Amino acid sequence: MITEESIQQFSKNCENIFTQIRRDVIGQQEVVEGTVIAMIAGGNVLLEGVPGVGKTRLVRTLGRVFDMPFSRIQFTPDLMPADVTGTNIIVKGEDGNSQFQFQPGPIFSNIVLADEINRATPKTQSALLEAMQEHTVTVMGVSRKMKEPFFVLATQNPIEQDGTYPLPEAQMDRFMFNLIVPNPGLDELMAIVNMTQKTMAEVAEPVCSGEELLKMRETANQVPVAEEVMRYAMTLCSATHPNSDCASEAAKKYVRLGASPRAGQALISAAKVKALMNGRFNVAYSDVNALAAPVLRHRMKLNFEAIADRVAPDAIVKMIVEEVGTRFGLNPKKEEAAAKAESKKGLFSGKKA
Structure with missing residues (x-):
């Protein structure tokens, strides 16, 4: 405990x-x-x-x-x-x-x-x-x-x-x-x-x-994760698959192969650590959003259309986060601002969270 x-x-x-x-x-x-x-x-x-x-x-x-x-x-x-x-x-x-x-x-x-x-x-x-x-x-x-x-x-x-x-x-x-x-x-x-x-x-x-x-x-x-936050994180991972029930419009258009189950495991494990670093004892949506790009960017296989349009993996991840956030009733700009604010007062910056 x-x-x-x-x-x-x-x-x-x-x-x-x-x-x-x-x-x-x-x-x-x-x-x-x-x-x-x-x-x-x-x-x-x-x-x-x-x-x-x-x-x-x-x-x-x-x-x-x-x-x-x-x-x-x-x-x-x-x-x-x-x-x-x-x-x-x-x-x-x-x-x-x-x-x-x-x-x-x-x-x-x-x-x-x-x-x-x-x-x-x-x-x-x-x-x-x-x-x-x-x-x-x-x-x-x-x-x-x-x-x-x-x-x-x-x-x-x-x-x-x-x-x-x-x-x-x-x-x-x-x-x-x-x-x-x-x-x-x-x-x-x-x-x-x-x-x-x-x-x-x-x-x-x-x-x-x-x-x-x-x-x-x-x-x-041992950091707890609320069921709704867990569902949100897993939806982000599933939304990278163009043929899944949770598929995002960005994935349908630009992704040939989405993230594996390891992405979900990595996202939750890392979000728990980030929550503690930010002085919180539970995982927030902002923790998941902040880690979505490093977890997902290398796990998506882009199709020819993405290459032809020169769409970067990070841009696709951002579109997926915004679309899934809207489904869950989140304000993407507010969550992004919260993540940036916590990052600025993080431990590496020399300021205590």
Whole structure:
């Protein structure tokens, strides 16, 4: 049962986490909050952005802030699955006889940075599938459990296509969030340059252990969700399917394949964490709306008409949120304003909610 003590500890841990991240990462509030929300909720994150916007630096910072083993895998076209999962090697035993011994790969860590994941071949990309979903790795018929908590934080450049391999739908669906890392604004760019002129060293310190993170997840899981809010969230997911009873007009026109049930699970799990971060002990419509884009944008397969009309996934998600909100009698502008107001006073901004 959720207690006042556990809620206070949750808030304290979040505040410490964001304080340390701010020491190394300037701006990118939505991206940082989204990544931390996903980690607390137990999900994987795909960070998309052009080179130089701080994707890898953010993940490295998280690797230090969370006091857990961290490993980095630089994905390249010649990377093999065994380079990720590990393999059996022949060693000599004490009796002088040769025997097989498993040599764990870099995937056996708590936080795994899959850098430029779309540069590896589909064969190597698939080496992550089992670990991302079941938290196990099978090599030579033997399954091994991952350390908990376990996360894959992947980065990719959406612009450059030469020498890259698009992630398959099955793998995209295993990412709780797809976060778009934008270019910094003018003030942020000035702050970044000023900071890096003094030192390139990353100074964030560990403030949250794996055990504490699991306790935070347990606390968030106990946050109640009203039946009407749950129905609203599930309707959003169903509305992405053009042939469902809940299909939105945007989905009928632009979507070929909608979001899977994992989207509903991700939306509710993440909304619980966001509610606690905003100082509330129940999930609100604004929590669901704020997380709809990162949960749904990579789970929809657009049709030719959407591509021809150059309609972005985020635009479709926005249309779906507005249409479903109208069905539930919500005021889209009011809900959007509420979400923005809570975001501005969030923990990462340095202001307590």
